[in-house]
Amino acid sequence: xxxxxxxxxxxxxxxxxxxxxxxxxxxxxxxxxxxxxxxxxxxxxxxxxxxxxxxxxxxxxxxxxxxxxxxxxxxxxxxxxxxxxxxxxx
Numbered sequence: 250x251x252x253x254x255x256x257x258x259x260x261x262x263x264x265x266x267x268x269x270x271x272x273x274x275x276x277x278x279x280x281x282x283x284x285x286x287x288x289x290x291x292x293x294x295x296x297x298x299x300x301x302x303x304x305x306x307x308x309x310x311x312x313x314x315x316x317x318x319x320x321x322x323x324x325x326x327x328x329x330x331x332x333x334x335x336x337x338x339x
Contacts, residue, residue, distance in 0.1 A: 288330050295323055 299319035304310055 292323060292327075292330065295327075296320055299323070 296316065296319045299322060300312065300315045303315040303318060304312065
């Protein structure tokens with residue numbers, strides 16, 4: 250093989266390797282831990298059940314008031330969970 254062909258191949262190999270080293274990836278957003286989804290699902294199910302119980306006990310109670318009372322009870326009973334108003338604590 251002649252020198253210019255060999256030099257061109259080496260140059261192309263070095264150039265290709267350098268381009269992959271200079272390629273920057275976008276930083277991905279941190280994903281919440283799997284337990285966050287489980288806690289949120291538990292909170293939603295618990296509040297729905299408690300709203301149903303409160304409205305069964307007092308049919309004149311508006312649903313918004315029952316939901317607010319259930320959310321307050323949940324926060325008082327489970328203060329160690331990371332979920333607050335459907336979102337994660339910072």
